[in-house]
Amino acid sequence: MIGGGRIQLNGWQQAAVAVGSAVGALLDPRRADLIAALGETTGKHAFERVVERMKKSPEGRALLLERPRVISAQVRHAWDLPANTFGAAYASFMGSRNFSPDDRPPVRFMETEELAYVAMRAREVHDFWHTLFGLPTNLIGESALKVIEFEQMYLPMCLMSVVGGTARFTEKQRKSFFQHYFPWAVRAGLQSTDLMCVYYEKHFHEDLEDVRRKWGITPAPAAPNQDVP
Template identity: 45%
Template sequence: MPRRQKDLALLQSILRPTSSSCSRQSSIRDFSVLNRPPPNYPGHVPLTFIERSALAVGSAVASLLNPRRADMIAALGEATAQPFFITKLRNRMLASPTGRRILRDRPRITSKTMSLEHLRKLPENSVGRTYAAWLDREGVSPDTRDWVRYIDDEEEAYVMQRYRECHDFYHALTGLPIFVEGEIGLKAFEFANTGLPMTALSLVAIVKLKPQERQRMFNTYLPWAFSNGLGSVDLINIYWEEELETDVDDLRARLGIEPPPDLRETRKKLREAQKRASKDKKT
């Protein structure tokens, strides 16, 4: 065979895809709405890029229209966490001895794994009792967290689930309530601490606040959130189950968190002042 023909044959063999490559490319092409790969863990729903993008946009709009739609906020968190942000958060856990233990043990935070009756009997000002008191005051339960479905990697799905189930501990630690103003303040704190996009996107809900609430957010709670979120340790690496009997003030000091002004008390005093002003105006 002439040299030129040999060179051409060699080039064709290099450019020609192998059977495994063809199979891989075919598998990628075949991934569609009607032909999904098998789930990577129970409940997992693999999504195409277009589906994930649509989920992100749709859930963002729904969350803005109704900030109480926890299911839409959860979907937004999962749709926007991949491929970079949730991996980065997992890597921060892997870099921490406690984070690695959490990933190995896979603890869950529910009313079955963490008895509220027991937590209510813990010493005054302990982390566990503060957490239970916050749940009772706000009328919420640790069992209301949605299961992760749209994160592809199984370990990263657990990281998202762990973040989600620890959310109420962040509430208890900071004292922020669950109404919109308190949630926005906590989401800003979480964004500074975790870097998850959903927590930043949730701040768009500021536009729905009343002018006085918006001013309070910009003047007080956002500066507090970014300062404390950036300055504290990675909260994803806190083994809350091992801190239940710790004094909550000691834990805040160890984590580098200063509680913000009591939002419920601030709103209460403002309402009382407005009532007095209205009464004085009538007289």
């Protein structure tokens, strides 16, 4: 079982949860539970397409069969790997921000166990993608990653998050985002391999730059004359 008990909703209920979650997330972007609910209630067809792609990929099939979780008990070995590895970079990203892999909200609104797992997987690999693309966790970095996630999965929630995020930008942030980060994110999302079909945990021991090249990942640019935390 992925997270807590799943809730079956009819069409009207799904719409109500989606609208309520969208409004709530716009008012308080820190509400990860609302963002998760929005992704689930609007993303069924997108997740179904992801499942079909995973079934055509060797690593994707392994993920669907084994259903690994990105939780402390299963990824703690990353903290012991050499500094040049992908796993160590992920551990550094998490540790420097005092993040825990166990903090993701459970899936509640997916109809099947398979869809629930893929929705949870998409949620849990978010920090892997931050690490691989070299994106910060500020508003600009999160918005740029949502562009990549949309290019990779076509989740409506990602597009809505970009719209909501950019609406909260200052004028300076908006200029930086659309001049530097948005064009890069569109290219990066299209040029990368199918990132939902990657069994990241099996590549922790590999060199970070090697896996970036293997998966077609171009790290984020630094905006000129701007420090991005």
